[in-house]
Amino acid sequence: MSGAAVLPAGVTVFERGWLSSNNILFVDNEATALVDSGYGSHASQTVALVKGALGARPLDELLSTHLHSDHCGGNAALQAAYPGVKTAIPPGLADAVARWDPSLLTYEATGQRCDRFGFDALLRPGTEHRLGGTAWHVHAAPGHDPHSVILFEPQSRTLISADTLWENGFGVVFPELEGDSGFDEVAATLDVIDGLAPLVVIPGHGSVFGGQDRVRAALARARTRLSGHVQDPKRHASHAMKVLIKFKLLEWQSMSEAEFAEWAEHAPYFSLVHERYFAPGDRWQWLESLLTDLVQSKSVGRDGGMIFNV
Numbered sequence: 001m002s003g004a005a006v007l008p009a010g011v012t013v014f015e016r017g018w019l020s021s022n023n024i025l026f027v028d029n030e031a032t033a034l035v036d037s038g039y040g041s042h043a044s045q046t047v048a049l050v051k052g053a054l055g056a057r058p059l060d061e062l063l064s065t066h067l068h069s070d071h072c073g074g075n076a077a078l079q080a081a082y083p084g085v086k087t088a089i090p091p092g093l094a095d096a097v098a099r100w101d102p103s104l105l106t107y108e109a110t111g112q113r114c115d116r117f118g119f120d121a122l123l124r125p126g127t128e129h130r131l132g133g134t135a136w137h138v139h140a141a142p143g144h145d146p147h148s149v150i151l152f153e154p155q156s157r158t159l160i161s162a163d164t165l166w167e168n169g170f171g172v173v174f175p176e177l178e179g180d181s182g183f184d185e186v187a188a189t190l191d192v193i194d195g196l197a198p199l200v201v202i203p204g205h206g207s208v209f210g211g212q213d214r215v216r217a218a219l220a221r222a223r224t225r226l227s228g229h230v231q232d233p234k235r236h237a238s239h240a241m242k243v244l245i246k247f248k249l250l251e252w253q254s255m256s257e258a259e260f261a262e263w264a265e266h267a268p269y270f271s272l273v274h275e276r277y278f279a280p281g282d283r284w285q286w287l288e289s290l291l292t293d294l295v296q297s298k299s300v301g302r303d304g305g306m307i308f309n310v
Contacts, residue, residue, distance in 0.1 A: 015207060076114075145163070
């Protein structure tokens with residue numbers, strides 16, 4: 001059965017660009033909540049979107065599906081704008097957030113930013129969390145991030161899938177870049193989603209989509225992509241590094257070649273991935289090949305010693 005994606009009552013999705021994750025706002029007669037807050041450089045936009053929707057009402061809860069910078073980078077700004085907001089995060093990196101360890105939280109490794117925030121509660125898999133007047137089931141969703149969760153509302157069969165499933169794929173499988181298992185976990189998470197049989201999917205990036213046919217097609221595309229990663233892990237690793245470069249250009253819009261070299265030198269994922277997958281070749285020649293591929297695919301531009309977003 002096919003059909004248009006119809007969101008549950010009281011749910012609004014702010015579809016953002018690829019620098020910031022989508023934000024999901026819940027409003028009912030009793031409480032308000034936001035799931036995922038976008039990237040730090042867009043935090044003022046996130047606050048403006050929430051304030052524009054809520055008016056004089058406070059934001060009562062702030063939830064993070066996982067702690068990548070594009071999903072929780074607006075947490076600090078929202079906590080400042082709404083001092084009484086209660087923040088819930090998955091349990092896996094709670095200690096790193098409490099101590100604020102940017103290395104363990106991967107912000108240093110990826111060369112990204114995230115302002116320090118606190119939390120009040122944990123989104124534990126196997127529990128329920130009330131949003132918009134209904135109970136949403138919290139499911140573990142490792143793969144893209146080993147500590148990610150997804151949220152499912154069984155009455156409307158609506159899934160907040162974060163970066164575990166987009167209509168045309170899923171997020172970079174970061175554990176694999178570090179030599180840990182991730183591809184098997186992606187497959188298991190896709191099986192969990194398949195078993196939930198959602199009718200509406202709110203992805204971390206891209207448009208909301210729904211209907212059994214579109215959801216099944218998205219799952220099939222995700223499994224095909226995963227199969228390609230498993231067969232060629234080096235290609236996945238190269239893709240991941242291109243994603244990081246593109247992400248930085250979405251943030252900065254342009255940088256000189258000297259700025260790019262300095263940023264890449266201080267983003268440990270580049271040296272880690274090169275050493276794991278592409279050594280003993282020259283690291284800077286490898287980085288140059290990544291840039292060349294991005295220019296040829298028209299994902300970035302390059303001219304006169306400058307690299308810029310297109």
